[in-house]
Amino acid sequence: MYFLKNLDNYQKGSIFTIEVLNFYGRDRKMTIYEIKRIHETKTDGKYFSHQNMKFFNQTLKMFRVKKISDTIYRISAPSYWSGKLMGISKAEFNSITGELKTL
Numbered sequence: 001m002y003f004l005k006n007l008d009n010y011q012k013g014s015i016f017t018i019e020v021l022n023f024y025g026r027d028r029k030m031t032i033y034e035i036k037r038i039h040e041t042k043t044d045g046k047y048f049s050h051q052n053m054k055f056f057n058q059t060l061k062m063f064r065v066k067k068i069s070d071t072i073y074r075i076s077a078p079s080y081w082s083g084k085l086m087g088i089s090k091a092e093f094n095s096i097t098g099e100l101k102t103l
Contacts, residue, residue: 029067032060032075035093042098047091056089057081071095074103 036048046052053059057080066074073093079086090103 029065030073030095032063032065035065035073035075035095036060038095038098039093039100043100047100056086058089068092075100 036045039045039047048060058077062077063075064077066076068074071094073095074090075093076088076090079089091100092103093100
């Protein structure tokens with residue numbers, strides 16, 4: 001079960017973040033789909049744009065998510081050019097601001 005929780009102690013209640021809980025109340029990491037949704041609602045959301053994903057021959061299914069802290073997640077996915085591995089796309093996601101910082 002997912003829900004938005006107001007975090008008054010961050011910025012006077014003006015910032016919301018996702019507190020992700022499973023049915024037993026334990027923390028779990030966010031999915032790439034949740035990260036994309038938050039990123040697109042809080043920022044310009046160009047990291048996951050159709051043009052960018054197509055250029056790097058990526059899909060959301062390719063992305064892996066690693067929880068670094070309560071609010072920071074590291075995402076990564078392989079990039080291909082003409083069927084050959086070109087490199088790895090890496091970024092850090094801040095769930096409070098919704099920003100992605102490319103690594």
